[in-house]
Amino acid sequence: ELPLVKDVMIREVKTVDDRASIAEAAKLMMESQSTHIPVLSGDGKLAGMVTAWDISTAVAKRHEELSEIMTKKVITAGLEEPLELVIRKMERSNISALPVIDDERRVIGMVSSDEISKLIGKRK
Amino acid sequence: ELPLVKDVMIREVKTVDDRASIAEAAKLMMESQSTHIPVLSGDGKLAGMVTAWDISTAVAKRHEELSEIMTKKVITAGLEEPLELVIRKMERSNISALPVIDDERRVIGMVSSDEISKLIGKRK
Ligand SMILES: C[S@@+](CC[C@H](N)C(=O)[O-])C[C@H]1O[C@@H](n2cnc3c(N)ncnc32)[C@H](O)[C@@H]1O
Numbered sequence: 001e002l003p004l005v006k007d008v009m010i011r012e013v014k015t016v017d018d019r020a021s022i023a024e025a026a027k028l029m030m031e032s033q034s035t036h037i038p039v040l041s042g043d044g045k046l047a048g049m050v051t052a053w054d055i056s057t058a059v060a061k062r063h064e065e066l067s068e069i070m071t072k073k074v075i076t077a078g079l080e081e082p083l084e085l086v087i088r089k090m091e092r093s094n095i096s097a098l099p100v101i102d103d104e105r106r107v108i109g110m111v112s113s114d115e116i117s118k119l120i121g122k123r124k
Numbered sequence: 125e126l127p128l129v130k131d132v133m134i135r136e137v138k139t140v141d142d143r144a145s146i147a148e149a150a151k152l153m154m155e156s157q158s159t160h161i162p163v164l165s166g167d168g169k170l171a172g173m174v175t176a177w178d179i180s181t182a183v184a185k186r187h188e189e190l191s192e193i194m195t196k197k198v199i200t201a202g203l204e205e206p207l208e209l210v211i212r213k214m215e216r217s218n219i220s221a222l223p224v225i226d227d228e229r230r231v232i233g234m235v236s237s238d239e240i241s242k243l244i245g246k247r248k
């Protein structure tokens with residue numbers, strides 16, 4: 001039986017403000033060696049997701065604004081969610097990480113395919 | 125018992141020439157919706173890896189050349205390699221995908237944590 005989101009999620013998640021620039025998001029991604037950065041609005045709640053792929057696309061399309069390139073309809077996970085559900089969400093939308101949010105839409109963690117595949121390694 | 129690399133790898137892999145520009149690599153990444161692009165030298169052999177994360181870092185550091193940002197020491201996998209080994213390589217270097225190469229260093233596939241985590245979904 002598979003664990004829940006809270007058992008494999010990463011708890012130290014870097015986030016960026018929705019008024020930040022693409023360059024600031026890129027710098028944060030470089031420093032944290034991660035590829036998925038949740039974007040928060042002024043009240044600290046989840047407003048979007050920006051990934052290394054989005055910044056790459058910005059290079060291809062010559063976009064200038066973070067709000068132009070971030071994804072606003074974020075697919076998220078809950079602490080108690082079974083991993084089978086998370087995996088299905090990732091597969092359906094071809095995404096590699098989901099921010100974990102509480103009922104107030106604050107980001108409390110991140111669950112990624114990197115973390116999930118380490119599980120397979122451990123169970124053998 | 126876990127499958128081998130050849131059982132989960134993706135066979136249609138987009139690659140880029142080592143004389144291409146960062147913008148060309150970014151365009152390919154956008155069109156293929158992938159995040160890891162093997163870089164090939166003139167003879168069609170694996171010369172490096174460029175990822176959305178590298179392009180993102182180029183934005184942060186204002187780099188201009190693909191050769192400046194690509195990783196030259198690529199961590200690869202073989203067709204017959206057990207997945208446990210692949211997972212350990214990914215974990216050790218914090219990378220999410222490995223190109224699969226033959227004995228001539230030609231890229232024949234890609235194995236990623238996205239594909240591996242789908243396995244867990246299927247086994248339940
Ligand atoms: C289709 S995926 C392909 C690349 C890779 N699998 C990834 O997750 O970035 C790229 C797009 O998915 C979006 N994305 C990534 N994670 C997301 C999530 N949890 N919810 C909504 N969109 C997400 C990104 O903003 C980006 O525009």
Ligand SMILES: C[S@@+](CC[C@H](N)C(=O)[O-])C[C@H]1O[C@@H](n2cnc3c(N)ncnc32)[C@H](O)[C@@H]1O
Nearest residue numbers: 033173175177195197198199218219220221222
């Ligand atoms: C430390 S990882 C962190 C982000 C994410 N896990 C990824 O794989 O891109 C980012 C760096 O790893 C490098 N990288 C990714 N896959 C690689 C591979 N198979 N072999 C060597 N380096 C790789 C990229 O070129 C990039 O510079």
